[in-house]
Amino acid sequence: MHPVAKRALPHFDEQFPFELDLADQNAKKPHAPRKCADSELAFMQVGGLETQHVYNGNFLELVQQIPDKSVDLIIADPPYNASKGNPLSLESGMLPGTGGSWKKIGQVWDDMSLTDYLAFTMTWLTEARRILKQTGSMWVHGTYHSAGITNVAMQLLGIEIINEIVWYKRNSFPNLAGRRLTASHESILWAHRGGKREYRFNYEHSKSGDFSDDDLKAPGKQMRTVWDLPNNKPRHEQAHGKHPAQKPVRLARRFIQLAAQPGDLCVVPFAGSGTECVAAKEEGLHYIGFDTDPTYVDIARARLKDERSK
Numbered sequence: 001m002h003p004v005a006k007r008a009l010p011h012f013d014e015q016f017p018f019e020l021d022l023a024d025q026n027a028k029k030p031h032a033p034r035k036c037a038d039s040e041l042a043f044m045q046v047g048g049l050e051t052q053h054v055y056n057g058n059f060l061e062l063v064q065q066i067p068d069k070s071v072d073l074i075i076a077d078p079p080y081n082a083s084k085g086n087p088l089s090l091e092s093g094m095l096p097g098t099g100g101s102w103k104k105i106g107q108v109w110d111d112m113s114l115t116d117y118l119a120f121t122m123t124w125l126t127e128a129r130r131i132l133k134q135t136g137s138m139w140v141h142g143t144y145h146s147a148g149i150t151n152v153a154m155q156l157l158g159i160e161i162i163n164e165i166v167w168y169k170r171n172s173f174p175n176l177a178g179r180r181l182t183a184s185h186e187s188i189l190w191a192h193r194g195g196k197r198e199y200r201f202n203y204e205h206s207k208s209g210d211f212s213d214d215d216l217k218a219p220g221k222q223m224r225t226v227w228d229l230p231n232n233k234p235r236h237e238q239a240h241g242k243h244p245a246q247k248p249v250r251l252a253r254r255f256i257q258l259a260a261q262p263g264d265l266c267v268v269p270f271a272g273s274g275t276e277c278v279a280a281k282e283e284g285l286h287y288i289g290f291d292t293d294p295t296y297v298d299i300a301r302a303r304l305k306d307e308r309s310k
Contacts, residue, residue, distance in 0.1 A: 274300025
C-alpha cells in the first residue's frame, strides 16, 4: 500500500450515475529491452517508464506514461481505509498464534471519508483498466473495510470479476479489545478488464502445482476460492525493514503462477516494501512499482537487490 495525495482524489457530486471516459487509445509498442546489471531480465522501456524499477511517486500521476493495453498483470494492495478508532498495539512479547508483535495501522493515507475513498478507488481502477491487456488480469487485496467498495467500483467501470478469493490466515492477530470476532481472513478480487474473456489462466498448474503450504488445497484437485496461507513472513522478507500491511511473497507468487508467464509485465500500483515486485522478479516477470513514501521505496529497492530475493 502507499499513501495517496488528497489532491489526487476527485469528489463525486450528489447525483449518480456519473460518466467516466473509458475510451481506449492506440497503445504504443514497448521499445526493445536493454541489458540490466542487477536483474535476470533486461530493462524494458514501456512508454515513458522503465521496467525492473520501483518509482518514488504517485501511481495516479506516473501511470499516465504507460500506454493503453500494455500490461499483462496488475497486483494491487491499496489502502483499506481502515485506520479508524483508537490505536491498539502489542509491541513486545507474543501471544499464541499471532506470529509476533502487532500494531494497528494508523496512517493518514489510510483514513479517508467514504466519498473520497470511493472516488480514489474509481480513479485508480480506471487507470488500471486502461493499461491492462485484454489477455491480462488484476488481483486486488481488501478487507471488509474496502472489498465491497472495490467490488462496486469494478462493476461500475465494466471490470469483470473472475473470482473472489477468501485468504484464510490461520495465524491471524487476536482481537485485543474482546468486543468482536477475530478477523481471520482478507478478500482478494481477481478480475479482467471486461469484454472478451481472453485473460490467461494456468488451469493445469492450479490443479497439479505444488501448493503444499496450503492445508485446504488437495493435490490434483481444482483450486477453490478459499486459500489457507499463513501470513507470517520469513526473516529475510523483512530484513531491510517492514511495512504495516506487508504480505508474504508466497501469496503474490501464487497470483503470478495462476495468471501470468515468464517475460510478462507486472505493474504494482501500491508497492509498499516491494513484496509483489520481489515475487515478479522471482517468477521471471518484468515489473514496475510505485510508492509515494521514500522510506518504503528504499526498502523495496534493497530487497530487489538482495541475492536472497532472486
